[in-house]
Amino acid sequence: MREYNDPILTAKPHTILAGEQIKITVFGQTDLSNTYRVNDRGQISMPLLGVVATFGKTPTQLSEYIAYLLSQQYLRNPSVSAEITTYTPIYIVGAVKSAGQFAFTPGVTAAAAIAGAGGFLRGANLTKVRLTRRDNGKVFEANVALQTPLAAGDIVQVFGPLSTTQ
Incomplete structure (x- = not known):
């Protein structure tokens, strides 16, 4: 299991x-300016241009x-x-009061996300959690400190008193 300062946990720009x-927004072109949902193939469809690949690009790119x-x-x-208006959600599971899917906000930490899930249950591990993150098609898991910044799509698992996989 990876621990705390693993390179996959370093902050990097969000990719779509x-x-x-x-x-x-195409300035001066209201017919091209709109909000688009990225499909499962990582594409949007725009007037004039048709299908535009977005996957793996930052909004600036x-x-x-x-x-x-x-x-x-x-x-x-x-x-x-280009501005992301709705991010892929994060998931908080395990020894929290209200496990589930939550809206992602850039800069949110594991601690803040857990607070958004109602906080820890009695007996939960209050020092570290397991983070599961997808990056370039690969899945990474690491035990991380509560101050770790999250990325869109992350899964945060809080260990309870009976957990043996901490």
């Missing part, structure tokens, strides 16, 4: 995931990519912004 909603695509045939020097 399936199911997220992205607000695309997506803005630049869409501007590039539009500049190839349709617009001169387009200015585009």
Whole structure:
């Protein structure tokens, strides 16, 4: 089992995931500006451009990519912004009062997410939790401190008094 300062836990920019909603603004082009949901293939469908690959891109990279695509045939020097409006949820399970799915907010820590799930049950391990994270198609697990920042899609497991897999 990985512990605390594992490289997979280092903060890195959020990349767009399936199911997220992205607000695309093409300045001066209201017909192209809209909120789009990323499909299971990591794509959105935009007027003029059709299918646009979003998976693995940061919002800034997506803005630049869409501007590039539009500049190839349709617009001169387009200015585009992309903002994630709905992130992939996080999941809090185990020895908490209200386990389940919760909205992700950038910067949220394991401790804050557990508080959002109603807090610890009596006898829960108050010092570390198990974090499961997907990154580039791989699944990583690590025992982490409560101050660890979460990423969209993370699963946080809180150990109870009878857990032997801590």
